[in-house]
Amino acid sequence: MWQSIPELVRWSAEKYGEAEAVVDGRVRVSYRELGRRVERAAAACAATGLRAGDRVGIWAPNSLEWIVAALGAVSAGGVLVPLNTRFKGAEAADVLRRSGARLLFVTGTFLGTSYVASLRRAAGEGAGTGPLPGLPELRDVVVLAEDAPEGFRAWGEFLAGGEGAAGGLTGMTGPGGGAGSTTGTTGPGDAPGGTTGTTGSGGGAGGTTGITGSSPSDIIFTSGTTGSPKGAVITHEQTLRGYDAWSELAGLREGDRYLVVNPFFHTFGYKAGVIACLTRGATIIPQPVFDVTTALANIAAERVTVLPGPPTLHQSLLDHPARASYDLSSLRLVVTGAAVVPLRLVERLRDELGVATVLTAYGLSEASGIVTMCRRGDSPEVIATTSGRAIPGTEVRVADAAGAALPPGEPGEVLVRGFNVMRGYYGDDRATREVITPDGWLRTGDVGVLDEAGNLRITDRIKDMFIVGGFNAYPAEIEQILGLHPAVADVAVVGIPDARLGEVGKAYVVRRAGSVTTGDDLIAWARREMANYKVPRLVEFVGELPRNASGKVVKGLLRT
Incomplete structure (x- = not known):
């Protein structure tokens, strides 16, 4: 429909006319x-x-x-x-x-x-x-x-x-x-x-x-969690096609009121926020800094219907002690991703807030910010444990180190091919060749598993994986299990050197309010819930985890 972003702006101005486009404070x-x-x-x-x-x-x-x-x-x-x-x-x-x-x-x-x-x-x-x-x-x-x-x-x-x-x-x-x-x-x-x-x-x-x-x-x-940021060049067509698809799959519709807490400098804020709203005639309500009390007030006052964001955003809303004093009944759509999604988060959003549609998605800057997405009507289990299936016009496969496709259930590097793959890194042809194969597959650097239906479960970053006595340990998988412990509000796991096993896991844990669980308690619990090589050998309790503005834990800071 639109060949360029300025065409979209002109079209939306004509189509939606006097409908509210942006609410920024009193403006x-x-x-x-x-x-x-x-x-x-x-x-x-x-x-x-x-x-x-x-x-x-x-x-x-x-x-x-x-x-x-x-x-x-x-x-x-x-x-x-x-x-x-x-x-x-x-x-x-x-x-x-x-x-x-x-x-x-x-x-x-x-x-x-x-x-x-x-x-x-x-x-x-x-x-x-x-x-x-x-x-x-x-x-x-x-x-x-x-x-x-x-x-x-x-x-x-x-x-x-x-x-x-x-x-x-x-x-x-x-x-x-x-x-x-x-x-x-x-x-x-x-x-x-x-x-x-x-x-x-x-x-x-x-x-x-x-x-x-x-x-x-x-x-x-890029967010630079694993090195110096590199600039992914994305075209008008990629942006418009990708976020028209995002809007369609999410069910964004005219008249929706969308609180955009995700920063505009990231695709989750600019493209899944501003651009998506323009395609459907939704109202953009920008919030410059995430403050949970401000977000609750905005949702209630502006009758917000749509609230995408990383899991930590939704977790903080659910856990706010004054949540019951705000009317959050208008919320109908949540899309989350950018980090491990706790298994219980989806259920709490549905049961405690009454959110009708909760979806998970996966993307990266090099693929226009969107690769897979759950569909409305997917089972709660699929939404809670996967990032959904490839969006229309793209292919996703899981491959071994040589690039050969692996069967469902086998972990490997996630590869993406389709309209959404960037033109390249700006001014860096060498880095571009390292991540885009001659036949057009983007090497994401993420480890994932596909199920028989094509749903993708991201297990980790390749660079985050560590090897314990010859066994590959994936921090995101360990974090997912540790997050089930009732005392754990947030957790990140990294590999640290070990004289006997080469590497072992160390968990940085944010306790829930009022918890007195010790590191030994958590390790003992973990031994009952996961294979021994996955069990962290050390636990350090922290007030919060270092995250970038996209919600991703900056693990390099934990390793120093």
């Missing part, structure tokens, strides 16, 4: 108004000289401004580079440098930190002449606030710069698009994120007419 914006705001932001991007294929960074929390700036940049032909809000200045500067970002949208102060100041400390010196000399390709920095420091532009000033530049979203996506159009596209043979376009003869700052389905829409940098 309520209709789909028609959202379309106008995106159009204005796109014109302002074009007025800076942004051309098709130019990378545009955005480093900010979930908000209406994030949505408008991101969709505006993409509508002007830019390739979006969302930055993790947990990055420090040096980490953000590294991603901006490696992506060659031309334009950056950045929040002012967030959680007591000035992002602008941290960037200046990291990239304020260098050979460049732009606002951040250490980032010579970065020519414009826009602060998503009313005021901006010298050398940067405030959001209002930026938008004013596009007044009268290009008229209408149709001018940005179709022929004859206002003054000064870019007629080229970025084809599959080009370097990821590059542009083969030339400036047309329309004159002045104008729209981008060269966006096609195969044009890059964004570069999503």
Whole structure:
């Protein structure tokens, strides 16, 4: 239906009109108004000289401004580079440098930190002449606030710069698009994120007419839990096809009210959130930071119907001592993933909150964020113990070290092939060749098992597996069992050196409130529930596990 994200924005503005598109605090914006705001932001991007294929960074929390700036940049032909809000200045500067970002949208102060100041400390010196000399390709920095420091532009000033530049979203996506159009596209043979376009003869700052389905829409940098983040290049067609499918399988529908706690810099927030809502006419309710009390209040006040998120989010809602004082009866759809899903979580969401549809899914940045998903109507057992089946248009298989397919029930590396596989890692052909085989299979680095029906159960990361006396031990499997203990609220298992067995497991455990269970108690219980080689030899109790913003435990921090 849609060939590009700007087409989707224009279509949703026309189709859903005055229906609420975004509720951000006291600000309520209709789909028609959202379309106008995106159009204005796109014109302002074009007025800076942004051309098709130019990378545009955005480093900010979930908000209406994030949505408008991101969709505006993409509508002007830019390739979006969302930055993790947990990055420090040096980490953000590294991603901006490696992506060659031309334009950056950045929040002012967030959680007591000035992002602008941290960037200046990291990239304020260098050979460049732009606002951040250490980032010579970065020519414009826009602060998503009313005021901006010298050398940067405030959001209002930026938008004013596009007044009268290009008229209408149709001018940005179709022929004859206002003054000064870019007629080229970025084809599959080009370097990821590059542009083969030339400036047309329309004159002045104008729209981008060269966006096609195969044009890059964004570069999503991996979470970096197992190494330096790498940028997966994803196209407009992959994004639209993937999240139209996500919306269909989840049962997202017009009029739904969707609390987006998942960060927009991640596919779970931007694509399974913003893009999915645009496809169905659902209302986006962004929450910039996960606070359980705020989430409960939002659900009750805004009659939220849809709440995807990692298991820890839903667990904290269920366990909140004041949960009963909030009306959560509007919730009807939960989609979870990104980590081990405790077996009892699905049952509690259904039984205690009355959520009609609970689904699990699996994806990774290199596969547009979506690979498998449960279906409505699947049994509770399938939903609780698997991530569902391959989405339409993709293949999933489990393979041995040589790449040969393994039969159902045998663990191996999960391979994915289909429309959703990235074009490659931006600027890193070697890393791309390491993960995409010549015949198009993406090596995910995840260990999984397929059942006879094609349902996938992720057991671990290959790099997380450890070997105990010659036996392969998969931490996620051990964590799943330990999570059944009534005293365990959260758990992560890593391998540590052992003089006799080579490696053994160590469990980091978050106790439930009021529990006095000891490490010896938990180990004794584990010996009754799992094979001896899987039983952790050490247990350390912690207040919380280190997680990235996607909900994944950063096990490298536990190993240090």
